[in-house]
Amino acid sequence: MKKDQDPFKKLAPYYDLFMIKAGLYKTNTILKMVPLEPEQRILDLGGGTGYLARKLLGEKREIHVLDTSPHMTRFLQNTPVITTLGDGRATPYKEDFFHGVILSDTYHHIEEQNMLLQEIDRILAPGGFLLIHDFDKNSILTALIGCLEKLFISPVFYTTPQHLKEKILKRNYVLDKETYGLYWFIHVYKKLTL
Structure with a gap:
């Protein structure tokens, strides 16, 4: 993405406030569901401003955010969160590098979802x-959110x-936890050892 094409250039300063006021962040639910342990290395893929990533810090955890927008990740300057500008479909990380990967309000922004899951x-x-925290395609509220996202951010x-569950379970995962809201869902999968 070219810098002048970054939709977050103007939105970034207001993004967290909007997400909180609109009730779109599900941080507390995510923190209850994610299996956090000391000294983990966790990637918040598409983590933007790092709102969730900062909440994951502690107990010698190494938290990374990968995002395409420099306007979003600049809010992580002077924090212990390690930021990388890049694309989730082709990351710069080594094989088996992370103990956990989180996609919160990210999956639906990626057209090549199979490529993302492969990475x-x-x-x-x-x-x-x-x-994975995302929005249910069959919800009318998701359709409204989608209109806003298409207008201000990107296609969805x-x-x-x-x-999604069927797609991931065909891979090397088992479903560990799941919860559902009116228009959203959160799934936690565990990658099986071979």
Whole structure:
């Protein structure tokens, strides 16, 4: 993405406030569901301003944010969160590098979702967790959110929780936890060891 094409150039300063006021962040639910342990290395893929990533810090955890927008990641300057500008479909990380990967409000922004999942398979260590928080394609509220996202951010590629679950379970994962809201869902998967 070219810098002048970054939709977050103007939105970034207001993004967290909007997400909080609109009730779109599900941080507390995510923190209850994610299997946090000391000394983990966790990637918040598409983590933007790092709102969630900062909440994951502690107990010698190494938290990374990968995002395409320098306007979003600049809010992580002077924090212990390690930021990388890049694309989740082709990351700079080594194989089996992370103990956990989180996609919160990210999955539906990626058109090549199979490519994204393949890259997560590569960088997530066996026994690690994959948490996906996204919006249910069949919800009318998701359709409204999608209109706003298409207007201000980018095209969207929503899926249903069931379709996503089927897609991931065909890979080397088991479903560990799941929860559902009116228009959103959170799944936590565990990558199996071979």
